[in-house]
Amino acid sequence: MRRADLATARRVVVKVGSSSLTTAAGGLDVSRLDALVEVLARRRLDGGDVVLVSSGAIAAGLAPLGLPKRPRDLPGQQAAASVGQGLLLAQYARAFARAGLTVGQVLLTADDVVRRTHYGNAQRTLERLLTLGVVPVVNENDTVATHEIRFGDNDRLAALVAHLVRADALVLLSDVDALYDAPPSRPGARRIAHVRGPEDLSAVTIGSAGPAGVGTGGMTTKVDAARIATSAGVPTLVTSAARAASALGGQDVGTWFSVPPTRAARRSTRQLWLAHAAAPAGRLVLDEGAVRAVRSNRSSLLPAGVVGLSGRFSAGDPVDLVDGNGDAVARGLVNYSSEELPDLLGRTTRELARRWGPAYEREVVHRDHLVLLGR
Numbered sequence: 001m002r003r004a005d006l007a008t009a010r011r012v013v014v015k016v017g018s019s020s021l022t023t024a025a026g027g028l029d030v031s032r033l034d035a036l037v038e039v040l041a042r043r044r045l046d047g048g049d050v051v052l053v054s055s056g057a058i059a060a061g062l063a064p065l066g067l068p069k070r071p072r073d074l075p076g077q078q079a080a081a082s083v084g085q086g087l088l089l090a091q092y093a094r095a096f097a098r099a100g101l102t103v104g105q106v107l108l109t110a111d112d113v114v115r116r117t118h119y120g121n122a123q124r125t126l127e128r129l130l131t132l133g134v135v136p137v138v139n140e141n142d143t144v145a146t147h148e149i150r151f152g153d154n155d156r157l158a159a160l161v162a163h164l165v166r167a168d169a170l171v172l173l174s175d176v177d178a179l180y181d182a183p184p185s186r187p188g189a190r191r192i193a194h195v196r197g198p199e200d201l202s203a204v205t206i207g208s209a210g211p212a213g214v215g216t217g218g219m220t221t222k223v224d225a226a227r228i229a230t231s232a233g234v235p236t237l238v239t240s241a242a243r244a245a246s247a248l249g250g251q252d253v254g255t256w257f258s259v260p261p262t263r264a265a266r267r268s269t270r271q272l273w274l275a276h277a278a279a280p281a282g283r284l285v286l287d288e289g290a291v292r293a294v295r296s297n298r299s300s301l302l303p304a305g306v307v308g309l310s311g312r313f314s315a316g317d318p319v320d321l322v323d324g325n326g327d328a329v330a331r332g333l334v335n336y337s338s339e340e341l342p343d344l345l346g347r348t349t350r351e352l353a354r355r356w357g358p359a360y361e362r363e364v365v366h367r368d369h370l371v372l373l374g375r
Contacts, residue, residue, distance in 0.1 A: 001168060001235050001260070003194075007250035009168040011049035011130075013234075014040060014248075015158035015172040015225075015237040018059040020241035021088075027063040028056065028087060032094050032241065036173070039244045040135065043101035049130045051165055052157040053138045054092070060084030085139065092137050104134045107141035107158065119164075126165050155225035160273055163232040170229045170236040171247055172222050177240040179206070179219060179255040195226070195257045226257040228276045235259050271371040274331045278318040281309025282338055284364065291323045294330050295372060298361040301332070303352060315336045320373075321365065332370035335362055 006012070016036060022031050044050050058070060058077050061084025071077050089105050096103050106125060112118040129136045140157055155172055161169040181204050182189040195201060206219045219238075228235040239247045239254025246253045286294065290305025301321060313319055314337045321330040336344065341364070344352060353361035 003237065003252065003256045004250040006237065006248055007339055009048065011051075011165065011167045012043070012156055012169050012171055012248065013051045013053060013162040013165065013167045014171045014244070015053040015154055015173065016055065016179055016241055016345070017154070017172075018055040019175045020173055021054070021056040022059040026092055028060050030091060033091055035093065035243055038099075038242055038330035039248065041096055041101055043248055044133075044135055045099060049165075051126065051130070051136045051138060051161060051167070052092075053161055054088065055139070055154045056088050057085040059080045060087045060198055064332070065169050066295075067209060087138075089137060093189055096135055102134050103137050104125055104129045106138045108138060108161075109141045123164055126161075130165070136225050153221045155221040156228060156276065159228035159232070159234070159236075159276075160226040162229050162234045162236075163272060167234055170225070170234050171244070172225060172236065172238045173241040173244055173247075174222070175240055176219065177243055177254060179204070179223070179238055192250065192255050195255060197260050198227075220354075226277065228236040228272055230257050231257045231276075232272055232274040233259055273368075273374065274318060274333070274371045278331065279315035280331060281312075281317040282309060282319045283332075283340075284321050284334070285326075286323060286329065288324070291329055294321060294370070298367055298370075300367040302349060303341075303364055304346055304348050306341070306345050306364055308345070309338060309341055311338060315340075319365070321370075328373045330365075330370050330372045332365035334365055336364060 001009070015133055020036070021029060021033050040050050040052060058080045061080035061082070062068075062070065063252075064083050064087070065080060067076075067080065071080060076210060085105075085107075086192060090101050112122045126136055126138075138157070138161055140154060158172065161167075177183060178191045178193075179195070179201075180189045180191055192200070192204070201223065222238050224237065229236045236257040237247055237254050238257070239298060241251070243253045284301070284306050285308035286301070287307050288306050292339070293299040293305065294301055311319070313334060315335055316333055318331055319334045320328045321332060322328050334341075344360070344364075349361045349363075
């Protein structure tokens, strides 16, 4: 797919950042939100499917709560999101209703793309909403998310949603019109129009979130999201919310990340999340045989192959699998807690079943919940 094909793409996921929807004080900027909705509504009425991934819930909750800036603590963020999410969705509902369109709220946690039953439910809900002509408005469910298992920013969430709904393209909107080879404010900074692979960015310093303090991302997370999406076969455009109409019209704006012709086979959403967005809660040290089994044979990790561990984690948490030098080999969802594992190390599953019962005759990390790193 080329940039120009965005004009006729069947289905697009559009993500907009907090800084593009809110004032410096943290309240919603209704005029900017309305301008974006006008562009997206026109696309939907022309027959294209649109999924909107919108930040802004926490930022929208700051002013009503009298908070001067985004809270640093998780409970504070959750409280602001609880207040702001309703305000944000109500404004979207009013804006899209003027075009005769209905919106549907979809709040996701990382569990919803990791656990098989949740993943299927999210996918079916989004598909049905699109079939009914509804515009899904997706956000991370900040009110229940935890530090240990969350997306961390809506750029990565948008990339995973694009894969979930089999989008033709992902468009990431913020307050910066493109990726540049230097800070955009610096004289002589040049727009990077097209990124074909990591080598195109090898000499580029990429910035983080801006000084306003209402968002969590920045260009770094957008590049990360583009890498996730393109590895899943979804090309990505990064530009500003002010240029949304030009972007969806296939014009030469922003930075276009194309799908590498040599990309790996299509990964599941769970694998994409594990490889690119999951924060590992701990590390398991593997012996040489286990490293070979995991890396070369794509085998599950058994207790006999684990020689050490670090960190505190529960069953179901993501952990890194490392070799004897500490280099990460893979990442996966562990079946045991860090309190259970020490007594299991080096033992076969048959031994464990004899000693503690059949419930212990299981892998430490099943191969279906494991992704290789560094590839």
